[in-house]
Each structure stands twice: as C-alpha cells, then as structure tokens.
Amino acid sequence: MTTLEKIVSFAKRRGFIGPSSEMYGGFESSYDYGFLGAELKNNVKKAWWKSMVQLKENIVGLDSAILMSPKIWQASGHLTAGFADPLVECKKCHHRFRKDYLKENKCPDCGGELTEEKKFNLMMKTFIGPVEDEAAVTYLRAETCQGIYMNYEFIKDSMRLKIPFGIAQVGKAFRNEITPRYFIFKTREFEQMEMQYFVSPEEKEKDKWFEFWKEERMNWYLSLGIKKENLRFKEHEKDELAHYAKKAVDIEYKFPWGWGEIEGIHDRGDWDLSNHSKHSGKDLSYFDDSPSGERKKFIPHIIETSGGVERNFLAFLCDAYEEVEGGRTKTTEAAKETEVVLKFHKDLASIKIAVLPLLKNKKELVKKAREVYNLIKPHFMSQYDEAGTIGRRYRRQDEIGTPFAITIDFDSLKQDDLTIRDRDSMRQERVKIEKLVDYFCSLLK
Ligand code: GAP
Numbered sequence: 001m002t003t004l005e006k007i008v009s010f011a012k013r014r015g016f017i018g019p020s021s022e023m024y025g026g027f028e029s030s031y032d033y034g035f036l037g038a039e040l041k042n043n044v045k046k047a048w049w050k051s052m053v054q055l056k057e058n059i060v061g062l063d064s065a066i067l068m069s070p071k072i073w074q075a076s077g078h079l080t081a082g083f084a085d086p087l088v089e090c091k092k093c094h095h096r097f098r099k100d101y102l103k104e105n106k107c108p109d110c111g112g113e114l115t116e117e118k119k120f121n122l123m124m125k126t127f128i129g130p131v132e133d134e135a136a137v138t139y140l141r142a143e144t145c146q147g148i149y150m151n152y153e154f155i156k157d158s159m160r161l162k163i164p165f166g167i168a169q170v171g172k173a174f175r176n177e178i179t180p181r182y183f184i185f186k187t188r189e190f191e192q193m194e195m196q197y198f199v200s201p202e203e204k205e206k207d208k209w210f211e212f213w214k215e216e217r218m219n220w221y222l223s224l225g226i227k228k229e230n231l232r233f234k235e236h237e238k239d240e241l242a243h244y245a246k247k248a249v250d251i252e253y254k255f256p257w258g259w260g261e262i263e264g265i266h267d268r269g270d271w272d273l274s275n276h277s278k279h280s281g282k283d284l285s286y287f288d289d290s291p292s293g294e295r296k297k298f299i300p301h302i303i304e305t306s307g308g309v310e311r312n313f314l315a316f317l318c319d320a321y322e323e324v325e326g327g328r329t330k331t332t333e334a335a336k337e338t339e340v341v342l343k344f345h346k347d348l349a350s351i352k353i354a355v356l357p358l359l360k361n362k363k364e365l366v367k368k369a370r371e372v373y374n375l376i377k378p379h380f381m382s383q384y385d386e387a388g389t390i391g392r393r394y395r396r397q398d399e400i401g402t403p404f405a406i407t408i409d410f411d412s413l414k415q416d417d418l419t420i421r422d423r424d425s426m427r428q429e430r431v432k433i434e435k436l437v438d439y440f441c442s443l444l445k
Helices: 004-013 035-054 070-076 145-150 152-158 201-205 208-223 271-280 309-320 363-376 390-400 410-415 433-444
Strands: 017-019 031-033 059-062 084-089 096-098 118-121 124-127 137-140 165-174 189-199 231-235 247-255 258-269 301-308 321-324 339-342 353-357 382-384 404-408 417-422 428-432
Touching: 004 017, 004 309, 004 321, 031 035, 035 059, 035 165, 035 189, 035 208, 035 309, 070 137, 070 145, 070 271, 137 165, 145 152, 145 165, 145 189, 145 271, 152 165, 189 201, 189 208, 189 309, 201 208, 201 301, 208 231, 208 247, 208 258, 208 301, 231 258, 247 309, 258 271, 258 309, 271 301, 301 309, 309 321, 339 390, 353 363, 353 390, 363 382, 363 404, 363 410, 363 433, 390 404, 404 433, 410 417, 417 433, 428 433
Parallel strands: 059 165, 353 382, 353 404
Antiparallel strands: 017 031, 084 096, 084 118, 124 137, 165 189, 189 301, 231 247, 247 258, 258 301, 321 339, 404 417, 417 428
C-alpha cells in the first residue's frame, strides 16, 4: 500500500519536494519544490488556466496583489470569528492544538491538562513600512478571490463582460493554521486556483451554475487521469459552512490517510459584493441592459470554484504512483527490484521526453542524440541522459513519469530514425527524425 511516508521520501529522493530551511533544522509547514516539483506544479496551474480561461469564452484571468488594504478583510468577515479555529493550550508544556483535531481531552504530547477553547483567527498579520504600530498592520491574503472582488468593475468594464462571466486567478494565500499536517496538504503558505462566476440572483436561485461548475471541476480531475474511485463530492452541512457560503460542496481525493478536500465549489450569494459596497461606499450593482435582459439593477451573486495547487499536486502524485514488484523491464540487471512508475497524464509530467543514446562511449551515437535533443528542446521540456545502462535510464524516467523516451542506436545513424518508447505500454516505435517534432506535437500539444 502506498503510505504518505513513502510519498514524502520518494518526493525528496527524486527531487520533487524537500523541506524548507533544512540547514537550519527546517521550518514547520514550509516546503521547497525542486526542478521536477516546480515543473509539475507549473503544469497543474497551466492545465487549470487552459481549462478555465483559454477554453472559456466568458472567463478572463487576473493577477492581483497579495498585500491589500486591511479594510478588505474587515468587510469580508475574515477578521471576525468566522475565520477562526478552536484553539486549546496545554497548561504543562504550553503546546497549542486545534481542539477539533484532538481525540482526547489531554495534551497529546505530555498528557497535561488543556485550557478552555479559544477562537484563534487565521489571518497572517504583517506590518507595512518602517513603523510597527497598529496603523501599519495589514494581512497576507487568506484567499485569492478578495483580489478578484476588488477588480470586479475594472475587469468587467475593460474587458466588456456581460453577466454571466468569470474572473480567474492563481496565486499564493496564507493562513496561520494551528495544526498544519499531512505534508503539503495543510500548510501556512499555499497557492489557490480560484474562479469567481458572477451571475444574476434569478439564475443563482435555479442552482444551474452551481451544478454546472460542480460537474465541470470533477470532470477536469478525471480528464487528467485521476481514478474515478479516488474522487467524490462531499456536501457541507449547514453548520460546516464557511461564513460567506450559502451552500458548498467539496471535491475530495482518497489520500493514503483518508479522504481530503482538494477543491471547494461555493455559492457565496451576494455576500462579497454587498459587503464591499457597504464598507467602501462604492455601488457595485450591475445593470442588465442586454436586449433579452429585464433592464434591472442587482448585486451579482457568485459561484466560486476554489482549488489548492499543493493539494492537487499531492493528489496527482499519489494517484500516479505505482510500485511494480519484481520490475517491468525484464531485460535489465535490475529486473528483480521493485520499480516505481509515475503514470502522470502527459500534460502534467515534469519532463515530456527523454533523449538517450544507446551507449555513451560511442561518439557518433552521442553526437546524433545531442542533435535530436537540440531539435526537440525548444518545443518540449526534455532531458538528455547518457549515464548507466539503457534499462536503468528507462527506469529513472519511468520513476519521474516521463511519458516518452527516445533511443538513438546504430540503425539511427544509417536510417536517420530512432525508437520512441511509451512509458505505460513500454511499446517501441521507429520514427524518422525529420518527422519527430510533428509526431510529438500531435501527442503532446
Ligand atoms: N475562497 C474560498 C476558499 O478559500 P477554502 O475551502 O478555504 O475556500 C479552498 O480553500 C482550497 O484551498 C481548499 O480546497 C484547499 O485545496 C486549499 N487550501 C485551503 N487551506 C489550505 C492550507 N492550509 N494548505 C493547503 N491548501 C489549502
């Protein structure tokens, strides 16, 4: 069985994710992404952006600031009890815990007595400028969508958008979580991929768009290869709803430790734009002047889709991870070892193509292989590798999820062709070098 420990050590060994600040003993809940991890993370974001912005006629993108006026967080309700978790402290060792995560009423670290529960606000406080007083306090954004509300009119008017329309954004968010846990699943710094869909109150009432986005987002995970049995919807009970939500459903993934939320679809009603209108004094009403519209003024309602980049990353990694006992590549000296294959969807794979000369001590093979590498690298993220037997090199690429490996052998020198090995079927196909870029364009773009 794949355990979280296995995933954590694999991610470190193969250069996907390592702990942050390691030479100073680490820093709780912070992680750094190595080359393969950074690529995978970028590919998750690219796939999301393509699906939510590029392929949608009425959704546009935005990149707003992390540091914003603290008045925003007052208006949004994040500075009040709505955005706080139950905190208890051990009277003996003074360790602090999230009350609802504890199984017993004693300190899990030393068995000491716990204090009464207090509400702990999750906003990450910081100071702006050289004076650290109350007037200089602001907060790192706790959700990226507040930047979308701030730019609602600017984007609507500059892009000439008519309701229903959406604004999408990817970016960092910060929460002072009491108990970060499960590796990159719950951290204090993370990235969100959020889209706010602005609709009329009448359309919202029919739940049409809520249902539409629920299905759309679930299908996105399926289209990127996550196994159906590892995904489910989980509707929030009334007492579980966030302070801004009228209705919410999570998309959950079956992680090694159990089901966990990777994305939420929320009906936020007119909570955000009404509150920002009220607190700022700026009327954010929308006037429907379309020929089919009723020439009415209203505050738009919002259906939100909000996914976490790191939680997506972890779900894609866990789902793609397969161990094959005894190995798949029977022709190599490593045949008896357990092999790892990451069966990533091609859009997510960090490296798309590996270029491998059959032997590294044959100058002509190396020269030809380098020519091929130079030919494809402007088009696809590729890697050249000549170290070790060809079997070992295939295994190394399977382990990081590279969908295709090219081998240049002696026939390549005579015929100007090469073999392309498919990661999953391990089938090999000979292709002419002059056709190579077109061949991969049809498979990878
Ligand atoms: N704007 C709505 C919003 O922020 P949320 O359910 O609080 O909703 C949305 O967060 C997504 O952000 C979650 O589904 C999760 O993927 C990600 N997320 C939230 N808190 C996180 C944390 N502490 N660490 C990692 N990801 C987190």
